[in-house]
Amino acid sequence: MKLLTANFLSCAVKACKSSPLSFPLHFKDAELASKSVPYNPVLLSNLLPRLDWPALVTSSKELGFALPDSKPDVARISTPSAASSPSDGDDTAMSMGATDEDEKTLRMLHKVLMETEVVEGKMVCGSCGFEYGIHQTVANFLLPSHLGTLSYHDRLRDTGLRYFAEDSRTCEFKI
Amino acid sequence: MSRPEDNLPPDLYYNDTESRKYTTSSRVQSIQATMTNRALELLDLTTSSFILDIGCGSGLSGEILSEAEPPHTWIGVDISPSMLAVALDREVDGDLLLGDMGQGLPFRAGSFDAAISISAIQWLCNEDEKGVDPKTRLSRFFDSLYACLKRDGKAVCQFYPRDDKQRDMICSAAIKAGFGAGLLEDDPETKNKKLYLVLTVGGEGNKDITGVVQGMDGVDVFDNRKKLMEKAKKDAKKGTKAWIMKKKEQERKKGKIVKADSKYTGRKRGIKF
Ligand SMILES: C[S@@+](CC[C@H](N)C(=O)[O-])C[C@H]1O[C@@H](n2cnc3c(N)ncnc32)[C@H](O)[C@@H]1O
Ligand SMILES: [Zn+2]
Numbered sequence: 292m293k294l295l296t297a298n299f300l301s302c303a304v305k306a307c308k309s310s311p312l313s314f315p316l317h318f319k320d321a322e323l324a325s326k327s328v329p330y331n332p333v334l335l336s337n338l339l340p341r342l343d344w345p346a347l348v349t350s351s352k353e354l355g356f357a358l359p360d361s362k363p364d365v366a367r368i369s370t371p372s373a374a375s376s377p378s379d380g381d382d383t384a385m386s387m388g389a390t391d392e393d394e395k396t397l398r399m400l401h402k403v404l405m406e407t408e409v410v411e412g413k414m415v416c417g418s419c420g421f422e423y424g425i426h427q428t429v430a431n432f433l434l435p436s437h438l439g440t441l442s443y444h445d446r447l448r449d450t451g452l453r454y455f456a457e458d459s460r461t462c463e464f465k466i
Numbered sequence: 467m468s469r470p471e472d473n474l475p476p477d478l479y480y481n482d483t484e485s486r487k488y489t490t491s492s493r494v495q496s497i498q499a500t501m502t503n504r505a506l507e508l509l510d511l512t513t514s515s516f517i518l519d520i521g522c523g524s525g526l527s528g529e530i531l532s533e534a535e536p537p538h539t540w541i542g543v544d545i546s547p548s549m550l551a552v553a554l555d556r557e558v559d560g561d562l563l564l565g566d567m568g569q570g571l572p573f574r575a576g577s578f579d580a581a582i583s584i585s586a587i588q589w590l591c592n593e594d595e596k597g598v599d600p601k602t603r604l605s606r607f608f609d610s611l612y613a614c615l616k617r618d619g620k621a622v623c624q625f626y627p628r629d630d631k632q633r634d635m636i637c638s639a640a641i642k643a644g645f646g647a648g649l650l651e652d653d654p655e656t657k658n659k660k661l662y663l664v665l666t667v668g669g670e671g672n673k674d675i676t677g678v679v680q681g682m683d684g685v686d687v688f689d690n691r692k693k694l695m696e697k698a699k700k701d702a703k704k705g706t707k708a709w710i711m712k713k714k715e716q717e718r719k720k721g722k723i724v725k726a727d728s729k730y731t732g733r734k735r736g737i738k739f
Contacts, residue, residue: 292561293561295539295561296541296561296563299541299573299574299577299578299614300563300572300573300574301572301573301574302572303565303569303570303572305570314574328559329532329537329559331514331537331539333513333514333536334514334515334516334537334538334539337513337514337515337516337579338516341516341576341577341616343574369513405539408561427551427554428554428561428562429550429554429562429563429564430563430564431563431564431565432543432563432564432565432566432572433545433564433565433566433569434566434569
């Protein structure tokens with residue numbers, strides 16, 4: 292479960308749809324890891340307007356790090372056309388016309404949203420109290436009716452796969 | 467040929483063995499890649515986008531999104547733990563959720579630029595283990611998909627209906643949810659024929675679904691606005707005052723003598739004993 296995903300998930304229980312307490316879901320007993328993924332400043336600047344910043348601040352706090360109180364301001368950048376794109380494969384936002392300051396912000400967002408993962412833990416609905424388990428980074432959103440017949444944890448364990456077990460650690464962000 | 471959909475629920479069909487077999491088959495890999503690329507072409511995204519992959523499985527479709535030019539970021543939802551375990555094993559870039567699309571997608575409104583679903587939604591034509599019927603599951607799915615896409619968002623679902631009845635059931639559920647819908651068929655009349663349901667959320671400049679698929683071969687356009695107009699016409703239902711007035715008007719035009727209109731026209735009469 293990445294922080295990116297958590298910023299768009301709300302409780303799946305029908306009765307919670309209209310409750311403001313069902314978003315964001317609250318992290319509990321979270322074990323963090325970082326996973327490196329390609330940096331995509333264009334995507335980040337596209338996403339920024341859609342992010343619920345207060346929710347992201349809440350999630351971050353629950354995971355033990357702090358973000359600025361208000362949403363940073365970054366000018367929208369777009370994909371450079373083939374002609375103007377730098378030949379050396381430089382994918383920094385600056386090469387796409389972003390300022391030094393914006394570049395810093397985007398790198399920070401990348402780290403927080405894309406590279407920070409909850410490997411094990413729970414997400415809890417503030418409205419109905421339902422706990423969504425997170426196991427090997429995968430959150431289980433099957434509603435209880437389904438859990439009765441399927442044991443997801445047992446079956447995932449049966450596959451014998453272990454992820455991030457070694458490199459799990461608590462992340463520290465200083466921004 | 468027997469379809470997996472006709473025998474087992476998806477999470478049991480895609481068990482550890484089947485999930486590995488599926489993912490390592492080079493034939494499957496190449497078919498899924500071709501279809502995902504086609505879906506991307508239909509989405510026509512001009513910039514790096516945030517995409518939902520429904521029934522993402524082991525990530526064969528999602529990988530194409532990560533590797534596209536421009537590259538996209540995706541979230542995958544699947545009901546099979548074994549398929550997701552294979553996806554983790556292959557270290558895909560997308561974030562993964564275990565979930566049943568037939569229960570509705572748990573995202574807040576306007577989350578995604580686009581959605582794809584490759585070879586998955588026909589599974590919704592089965593009851594789930596609790597005996598919830600396909601119509602309910604289809605409408606939960608499409609309603610929630612409609613809500614979690616941005617106002618100018620698009621979705622492309624490649625699917626394998628068992629027959630025309632299933633195809634129509636799926637399409638009409640999408641239209642009912644509010645989507646503009648077009649159906650595209652590649653390689654029609656062959657055993658490789660592929661169906662793509664192209665869905666648009668009515669935003670500015672995106673109102674006309676016909677523009678998305680028009681001019682493509684074998685395109686059949688389902689336009690919900692047409693449907694809505696038909697519905698409005700039908701709303702002058704038999705027995706209502708509007709219907710009676712219309713009928714009377716028609717009869718009058720034919721030169722027939724009809725009763726004068728009154729405030730009692732079309733009212734229910736008391737039951738006579
Ligand atoms: C043929 S696989 C396709 C996987 C992937 N999209 C690809 O292109 O390789 C179909 C997938 O749909 C998933 N599926 C079936 N019913 C589902 C449901 N109700 N909710 C979520 N996923 C479902 C299955 O578990 C399976 O992984
Ligand atoms: Zn809830």
